[in-house]
Amino acid sequence: FIYRDGKYIDVAGKSFRDFLDRRIPELKHITPMMSDWADHLTTIFPESRLKTFIEVRGADGGSWQSICGLPALWAGLFYDQTALDAAWDMVKDWTTEERAALRASVPELAFKTPFRATNVLELARQMLEISAHGLRSRAVLDSKGATEESFLRPLQETVDRGYTLAEELLARYRNEWRWDLSKILQAYNFL
Structure with a gap:
């Protein structure tokens, strides 16, 4: 998902890389921000992930x-x-x-x-x-x-x-x- 102006935009099935490279037609008008990356990280659960700190799975x-x-x-x-x-x-x-x-x-x-x-x-x-x-x-x-x-x-x-x-x-x-x-x-x- 991408969050803008108080609304969630469903991007299920799309890659974050495609969002960064502006290859998602419906999101071309949206400039990627660091907060988008932070939101993206909340959707994955690896053993560790880098945010503004290193988060280790418990x-x-x-x-x-x-x-x-x-x-x-x-x-x-x-x-x-x-x-x-x-x-x-x-x-x-x-x-x-x-x-x-x-x-x-x-x-x-x-x-x-x-x-x-x-x-x-x-x-x-x-x-x-x-x-x-x-x-x-x-x-x-x-x-x-x-x-x-x-x-x-x-x-x-x-x-x-x-x-x-x-x-x-x-x-x-x-x-x-x-x-x-x-x-x-x-x-x-x-x-």
């Missing part, structure tokens, strides 16, 4: 205790130069094919996903260590003098036990809850 779910873990992980990685450099060193030689293979395999194999001479569990362990260092270096303290590193605790516990929340839920669903989906909702309802 986890689709988790326990009440772990909700702050992912933002803390990113803060530790992005807001400390040493941590950012270490994270980059960890991934900079990964190929496009390797990243695609990880993206395809992790939903099924979780921490057991093999990668080069290791697995995703070990990669997660390394990334948590890097982030924890970054959070300690940032030294943003709460009223008790603790850093944001405490928010990583649920993620660290997941890595330490060696299986993900999804794997735990599947096991409970198949065994303890005997294929009853309502039990998942009861167990993880935040209200």
Whole structure:
């Protein structure tokens, strides 16, 4: 969509590139603006997207205790130069094919996903260590003098036990809850 003069103009099926290049006949009279790009970005949901900041996709779910873990992980990685450099060193030689293979395999194999001479569990362990260092270096303290590193605790516990929340839920669903989906909702309802 394009938004002008308080109205939305439907451009479904048209590319933003065509809009920029003025190849959409009904929009030739409209000058593209940066706000059009910002609007366009609200319609796509990649793993990350560049706006006036870098927006990183969050986890689709988790326990009440772990909700702050992912933002803390990113803060530790992005807001400390040493941590950012270490994270980059960890991934900079990964190929496009390797990243695609990880993206395809992790939903099924979780921490057991093999990668080069290791697995995703070990990669997660390394990334948590890097982030924890970054959070300690940032030294943003709460009223008790603790850093944001405490928010990583649920993620660290997941890595330490060696299986993900999804794997735990599947096991409970198949065994303890005997294929009853309502039990998942009861167990993880935040209200």
